[in-house]
Amino acid sequence: MNMSRKKGILTVLLALVLVFVSLDFGFCYKKVLADNDATVSIDKSNSWESNGEYFAQFNITITNNSSKRLTDWQLKLDKGSFSLSQSWCCSITDCGSYWQISPESYNQVIEASMSISNVGLILSSSGETSLGNVTIVTSYETTSSTNPTSSSNESNNITNTTATDSTSDSNGSITNAANEQLSEPVAEENQEGELLDCGKCALIGAELHFPYANGALASAKTAIDYSNESKELVAKERESTEATTNEEEVTTGVVALEDTKSADSAVTNNEETANSGDNSQITYGSARIPTGRVRVSGSHLVDSSGSQVQLRGVSTHGISWFPEYLNSAALSTLKNDWGINVIRIAMYPKEYVGYLSGGDKESLKSKIDEGVKAAANLGLYVIIDWHVLNYNPNETKDEAIAFFKEMSNKYKDYENVIYEICNEPVGAEWSSQIKPYAESVISAIRENDSQALIIVGTNTWSQDVDAVVGNIIDDANVCYSLHFYAATHKEAIQNKLKYAINNGVPVFVSECSICDASGSGGIDYTWANSWLNLLNENNISYIAWSLCNKQETSALIKSSCSKTSGWSEDDYSDAGKWFMKAIKNQ
Ligand code: IDC
Numbered sequence: 001m002n003m004s005r006k007k008g009i010l011t012v013l014l015a016l017v018l019v020f021v022s023l024d025f026g027f028c029y030k031k032v033l034a035d036n037d038a039t040v041s042i043d044k045s046n047s048w049e050s051n052g053e054y055f056a057q058f059n060i061t062i063t064n065n066s067s068k069r070l071t072d073w074q075l076k077l078d079k080g081s082f083s084l085s086q087s088w089c090c091s092i093t094d095c096g097s098y099w100q101i102s103p104e105s106y107n108q109v110i111e112a113s114m115s116i117s118n119v120g121l122i123l124s125s126s127g128e129t130s131l132g133n134v135t136i137v138t139s140y141e142t143t144s145s146t147n148p149t150s151s152s153n154e155s156n157n158i159t160n161t162t163a164t165d166s167t168s169d170s171n172g173s174i175t176n177a178a179n180e181q182l183s184e185p186v187a188e189e190n191q192e193g194e195l196l197d198c199g200k201c202a203l204i205g206a207e208l209h210f211p212y213a214n215g216a217l218a219s220a221k222t223a224i225d226y227s228n229e230s231k232e233l234v235a236k237e238r239e240s241t242e243a244t245t246n247e248e249e250v251t252t253g254v255v256a257l258e259d260t261k262s263a264d265s266a267v268t269n270n271e272e273t274a275n276s277g278d279n280s281q282i283t284y285g286s287a288r289i290p291t292g293r294v295r296v297s298g299s300h301l302v303d304s305s306g307s308q309v310q311l312r313g314v315s316t317h318g319i320s321w322f323p324e325y326l327n328s329a330a331l332s333t334l335k336n337d338w339g340i341n342v343i344r345i346a347m348y349p350k351e352y353v354g355y356l357s358g359g360d361k362e363s364l365k366s367k368i369d370e371g372v373k374a375a376a377n378l379g380l381y382v383i384i385d386w387h388v389l390n391y392n393p394n395e396t397k398d399e400a401i402a403f404f405k406e407m408s409n410k411y412k413d414y415e416n417v418i419y420e421i422c423n424e425p426v427g428a429e430w431s432s433q434i435k436p437y438a439e440s441v442i443s444a445i446r447e448n449d450s451q452a453l454i455i456v457g458t459n460t461w462s463q464d465v466d467a468v469v470g471n472i473i474d475d476a477n478v479c480y481s482l483h484f485y486a487a488t489h490k491e492a493i494q495n496k497l498k499y500a501i502n503n504g505v506p507v508f509v510s511e512c513s514i515c516d517a518s519g520s521g522g523i524d525y526t527w528a529n530s531w532l533n534l535l536n537e538n539n540i541s542y543i544a545w546s547l548c549n550k551q552e553t554s555a556l557i558k559s560s561c562s563k564t565s566g567w568s569e570d571d572y573s574d575a576g577k578w579f580m581k582a583i584k585n586q
Contacts, residue, residue, distance in 0.1 A: 078132025086518035313342035329565035
């Protein structure tokens with residue numbers, strides 16, 4: 001082949017790559033709907049292709065621009081040619097041509113001049129498409145009889161509908177895109193509590209109306225939000241907390257990591273490899289159990305003898321929902337059979353029955369205590385994870401500081417404890433939002449513990465480790481998290497990781513799985529292996545999401561298995577089997 005022909009082919013290839021990279025699947029990038037009282041912004045944060053289907057992840061932010069408390073909201077999103085693949089922090093009712101998106105109990109109220117940004121959707125389509133019309137309906141706490149204003153933003157193809165929730169017996173004024181007043185018999189429907197009845201929505205006609213007045217909304221929603229599933233979760237948590245109080249006796253006692261030898265043999269007396277008692281590496285299976293504090297050295301982690309270590313382990317699911325999997329016997333099974341050397345305890349602050357949203361704080365903390373002590377007794381590192389999900393961590397900064405002050409005071413002598421201060425920030429730029437947040441939380445921890453390793457999440461669900469380059473936190477023992485779900489996050493996120501580590505940023509993959517970002521969908525073994533190679537080649541620590549039997553691909557235990565420890569290979573899901581091999585390094 002002559003030179004000019006070669007050059008021609010290369011140019012065509014390069015052009016194709018550029019077209020592919022810039023295609024972005026043609027999804028509408030961003031929609032903003034605004035009126036004087038509320039703004040809805042729907043931002044596409046990610047898009048990908050899987051088996052010929054195009055997926056896009058949208059983050060929804062609702063801002064209350066008024067000086068009144070927004071007491072409720074609902075969105076109507078026309079489906080267009082999209083299918084709904086996943087949603088979080090909201091409940092979705094399929095109403096035929098549109099989805100009705102309702103808040104959860106913890107993000108229903110938006111204080112004056114505040115926003116919520118934890119709602120999200122993953123939509124898919126077989127071809128290029130844009131988001132359809134979006135309608136918001138809001139209600140406000142006010143005794144004033146003036147109705148909120150509304151407007152439309154035609155250029156964005158968005159319809160804005162705002163209804164008032166005045167305490168008067170008015171039906172509220174509902175304005176459509178053409179600013180035309182409609183007068184539906186709202187109050188009558190309120191009394192019947194038919195708020196979320198799709199049949200009714202359809203009867204009302206093309207424009208969607210939700211009756212909000214006179215408190216009927218609250219009662220209708222209560223019936224829906226406190227669904228059977230949620231009740232079961234609470235009941236499950238209670239049962240399990242009761243059941244595990246007995247187990248706690250087994251794991252009390254020796255707590256500091258240096259002292260794990262004797263306690264360890266008491267708990268796992270089939271463990272053959274001797275703990276030499278000094279700081280040398282000990283091998284259990286194929287993963288090394290490091291001794292003493294783990295710390296950052298350059299872009300790597302080292303143990304107290306200065307040897308590089310790769311932590312490999314599993315994360316619990318939220319301990320509000322699956323507390324029973326965090327027990328000493330389970331950790332012992334995973335240490336013996338998988339060779340884990342770290343366990344991550346995920347505690348959601350905001351999700352339903354989370355630490356800040358109705359969960360029983362004392363029982364959540366005693367669950368953490370059980371996990372920390374069991375891990376210490378087994379010679380495992382343990383990560384206490386403040387599981388910020390889909391929001392700017394500054395929203396719960398004060399609570400995070402209080403929580404980590406308490407934890408670091410309690411566990412200052414535990415050499416196995418690692419703090420992860422914000423799982424997955426979203427909508428929080430590194431230098432102006434996450435870094436200052438981290439500095440405040442870190443200084444609270446450092447008042448009690450000058451040495452513990454601290455993991456800091458990065459923006460966009462902990463993908464933006466590249467933003468940390470040249471702007472790291474001034475603390476000797478901090479690393480930065482990158483999370484991936486192999487069927488969603490591929491080369492682009494791997495490139496961020498490579499860029500960060502090549503520029504000296506210590507990265508910890510404190511959560512990952514091999515399915516898609518929803519925690520479900522199919523497994524992508526090709527990209528899973530590609531990620532594993534990248535992690536191993538660079539000695540990057542990683543943690544598999546999640547230790548539970550929930551019916552989702554990422555759950556490490558099969559949903560048909562009810563054991564909470566002592567699993568055999570058959571009890572693990574496909575993801576579980578894959579991670580067992582990976583962690584064992586087979
Ligand atoms: C998912 C759980 C799922 C739960 C959901 C919302 O797997 O059962 O209903 O959270 O609470 C993350 C998050 C992690 C997610 C996981 C899968 O850190 O909390 O767990 N994921 O969506 N980041 C990317 C994916």
